[in-house]
Amino acid sequence: AQTVTQSQPEMSVQEAETVTLSCTYDTSENNYYLFWYKQPPSRQMILVIRQEAYKQQNATENRFSVNFQKAAKSFSLKISDSQLGDTAMYFCAFMKHSGGTSYGKLTFGQGTILTVHP
Amino acid sequence: KAGVTQTPRYLIKTRGQQVTLSCSPISGHRSVSWYQQTPGQGLQFLFEYFSETQRNKGNFPGRFSGRQFSNSRSEMNVSTLELGDSALYLCASSYGQETQYFGPGTRLLVL
Numbered sequence: 001a002q003t004v005t006q007s008q009p010e011m012s013v014q015e016a017e018t019v020t021l022s023c024t025y026d027t028s029e030n031n032y033y034l035f036w037y038k039q040p041p042s043r044q045m046i047l048v049i050r051q052e053a054y055k056q057q058n059a060t061e062n063r064f065s066v067n068f069q070k071a072a073k074s075f076s077l078k079i080s081d082s083q084l085g086d087t088a089m090y091f092c093a094f095m096k097h098s099g100g101t102s103y104g105k106l107t108f109g110q111g112t113i114l115t116v117h118p
Numbered sequence: 119k120a121g122v123t124q125t126p127r128y129l130i131k132t133r134g135q136q137v138t139l140s141c142s143p144i145s146g147h148r149s150v151s152w153y154q155q156t157p158g159q160g161l162q163f164l165f166e167y168f169s170e171t172q173r174n175k176g177n178f179p180g181r182f183s184g185r186q187f188s189n190s191r192s193e194m195n196v197s198t199l200e201l202g203d204s205a206l207y208l209c210a211s212s213y214g215q216e217t218q219y220f221g222p223g224t225r226l227l228v229l
Contacts, residue, residue, distance in 0.1 A: 033216050033217075035217070037220075043206060044220065045210075045220035045223075047218075050217055097216075103168065103174040104149050104151040104163075104167075105163045106151070106153075106161075106163065106218060108160060108161040109160075110160050
């Protein structure tokens with residue numbers, strides 16, 4: 001079974017600064033996807049970024065980028081130029097690439113509450 | 119494209135009752151997954167449907183069931199509600215089996 005661990009229950013950052021959220025995972029799989037989702041106070045789960053394990057290049061989406069270290073099973077999220085609207089709970093999630101018992105199943109970490117201060 | 123929709127958004131039930139939640143996926147998406155979110159257990163996978171077939175199931179009792187219709191809309195049912203079933207229920211849809219897009223959730227309170 002896969003496990004995802006987010007060791008930072010809470011983080012805070014000043015507006016316009018950079019913050020990094022940590023995530024580690026445990027799996028014996030070689031092909032998988034990793035995701036970061038954010039859940040603001042509205043509780044709507046929003047996709048932030050996706051990384052395919054077979055790609056060595058780190059994914060980037062505007063102010064959001066990841067540091068994917070496959071051998072270390074680490075997948076951190078960097079938010080640059082933090083904005084007040086980035087305040088949310090951030091979840092790291094894992095999905096196996098192949099079918100079978102992986103169908104449609106995301107395994108989530110416990111989440112990190114990020115607060116951006118003005 | 120319209121996003122994933124869930125109805126109702128809020129629900130209050132009493133112990134022993136049953137409840138049905140509905141999820142309409144993004145147009146063209148055939149896979150629908152359901153999750154339960156609670157403060158204590160976090161986000162847990164319930165089940166996944168694709169083309170009206172349940173392909174995957176999480177570790178929940180048989181009181182939790184679901185189905186999917188030919189238009190890909192999905193429903194989940196919880197029978198004999200318990201206090202511990204109080205949670206935010208999220209559904210997510212995907213075109214293939216990777217990126218999932220979530221609905222706003224249904225908040226269920228069991229009294």
